[in-house]
Amino acid sequence: MPRIPEVIxxxxxxxxxxxxxxxxxxxxxxxxxxxxxxxxGYDAAEAKGKQLAPLxxxxxxxxRCEPQxxxxxxxxxxxxxxxxxxVVDPTDGCLGLFGSWGFDFESGTxxxxxxxxxxxxxxxxxxxxxxxxxxxxxxxxxxTDPEGRPATVPIGEETNGVFVPDYRxxxxxxxxxxxxxxxxxxxLSWNETWHFPAKLLTEPxxxxxxxxxxxxxxxxxxxxxxxxxxxxxxxxxxxxVNKTKFRGFDVGEVLMGPPRSxxxxxxxxxxxxxxxxxxxxxxxxxxxxDIGVSLCCGWDHLDIHYETQSEAAGVVKKPRVVYVVRTIxxxxxxxxxxxxxxxxxxxxxxxxGHQFDKFLGEVA
Numbered sequence: 001m002p003r004i005p006e007v008i009x010x011x012x013x014x015x016x017x018x019x020x021x022x023x024x025x026x027x028x029x030x031x032x033x034x035x036x037x038x039x040x041g042y043d044a045a046e047a048k049g050k051q052l053a054p055l056x057x058x059x060x061x062x063x064r065c066e067p068q069x070x071x072x073x074x075x076x077x078x079x080x081x082x083x084x085x086x087v088v089d090p091t092d093g094c095l096g097l098f099g100s101w102g103f104d105f106e107s108g109t110x111x112x113x114x115x116x117x118x119x120x121x122x123x124x125x126x127x128x129x130x131x132x133x134x135x136x137x138x139x140x141x142x143x144t145d146p147e148g149r150p151a152t153v154p155i156g157e158e159t160n161g162v163f164v165p166d167y168r169x170x171x172x173x174x175x176x177x178x179x180x181x182x183x184x185x186x187x188l189s190w191n192e193t194w195h196f197p198a199k200l201l202t203e204p205x206x207x208x209x210x211x212x213x214x215x216x217x218x219x220x221x222x223x224x225x226x227x228x229x230x231x232x233x234x235x236x237x238x239x240x241v242n243k244t245k246f247r248g249f250d251v252g253e254v255l256m257g258p259p260r261s262x263x264x265x266x267x268x269x270x271x272x273x274x275x276x277x278x279x280x281x282x283x284x285x286x287x288x289x290d291i292g293v294s295l296c297c298g299w300d301h302l303d304i305h306y307e308t309q310s311e312a313a314g315v316v317k318k319p320r321v322v323y324v325v326r327t328i329x330x331x332x333x334x335x336x337x338x339x340x341x342x343x344x345x346x347x348x349x350x351x352x353g354h355q356f357d358k359f360l361g362e363v364a
Contacts, residue, residue, distance in 0.1 A: 007052065008035040016081075030060060030081045038073050045075040053079030059269055083269055095205075095230070095337030096194040099272065103190035106278065113180035113304055114319065115169035117287045132169035132289045140164065165316045168289030170306065173317045178306050189257075189278040194338055198264055198271040201230050233335050234259050234273075241299050243330035247342050252297025253279050256333065275338070289319035301325040 009032075016030035034052055039045040045067035055062050060081035068076045115136050137152045140162045145151040153159040156166030165173075172179030205227035211220040242254040257276035264271045280298030287293070288304055296302050307320035334340060 004037060006037055007048075010034065028060070028083055032079045032081070034077045035070075036075050036077055039067075039075050040073070042067060042069070045069075045077065048075075049077040049079060052077065053081075057081055059083060061265070094339045095200060096196040096273070098338070098343035099193040099195055101190060101192045101343075103188065105186045106189045108185050108187075109182045110185045111180055111182050113171055113178045113306075114288050115171060117169060132287055133166070136169060138164045166318075167316055168318045170289070170317055170319065176308065176317070178317050187278050187280050189276065191274050191276050192338065192343075193272055193274045196230060196271050196273060196337070198269055200337075201264075201271055203229055205229070230273075230337065233337075237331050237333060237336060239328070240331045241297075241328045242333050244332055244334065244340070246333045246340055247277070249279055250282055250297075252299060252330065253282055254333070255280075255299055255328065275336070288322045291319055291322045293322055293324065296324045297326070299328050301327050 013033045014030065016028060019027050019029075032053060036045065036048050036052075039048065046065065049065045049067055053062055053065055060083040062079055063082045064078070064080040066078045068078070070076060115132065117132055117134060133155050136155065138155050139150055140153050140159060143151050143153050143160060153162075153164055155164050157164060167173050170178050171181050207227060208225040210223050210225060212223045214220045237256050238258050240256055241252055242249070243251060245251060246254050255278045257278065259273050259275045261271055261273045282298050283293075283296045285292070285294060286296075288302070293302075301324075303323040303325050304319050305321045305323070306317040309316055309318055
């Protein structure tokens, strides 16, 4: 009489499915099934199931081990394995797969000591100077218009026996101090969620091969560029500003905040990382008092120094020197592996709207 085997694997064992999610990520599920004999009870069948189906198998994690009693010491054991993964197109320079994004406008306050001034036109006339008092109005007691309403008086001139000092836009001048004022500010901020192969977070990536600069004979030697783990890259870029154009914004406008990732479970080959960015617009060709400034990037600090001058009204404070100070290091965000331009998150081939819009238009 033939001996009955202790373990019989089902013919459809190893069947599964591969699902591509709307964000482009993939999830795979594989089911293994056996018929086992000689089991004294559920505990023995469960132990046998764990022996047949290890916790990790070919990069997949066991998510279910289910013994089902048949009778006479026979059990059917079903083990399910699952894993999430991504498919990355290396031709676009991205190491991850774009998932989603959202934006907000952050509000705050900024202390300023100088009134706002218009910027010069792109092609200003020679020796053009913007009026630093363009948005400054002066009033004195007793000065009214013909209808008896309060009226402004010229700055830097005497009206009705009162000389109005010209501070060239300085705010809150009090003797030898320029006290300034706090004003509300807003800045664009947005989050981007990307999916990366989990191993890239902690393991060095394959080195890049590039041709170096030509020598005296025109020969260019191949150089090797080491690529650190992404966690090292994220650390190097956090609290830094873009040194190249990023997401369509100019150099010096985008600040990267701390990226974050939810828990990454054992057996997962995919990690989701959410990046946070903030943008402040650069200012070009503007005036502080009579001092023209060609460029102050969004995250630079405008340091205004004042001097004391004597006028008819007495001693006044005016801007003397303006420093544009770079206080935050600039780095190349391309090393983040998420590209330079905003990712395409719509499905329309022409880049406008959704592909369904085209179908509906044809039907109409």
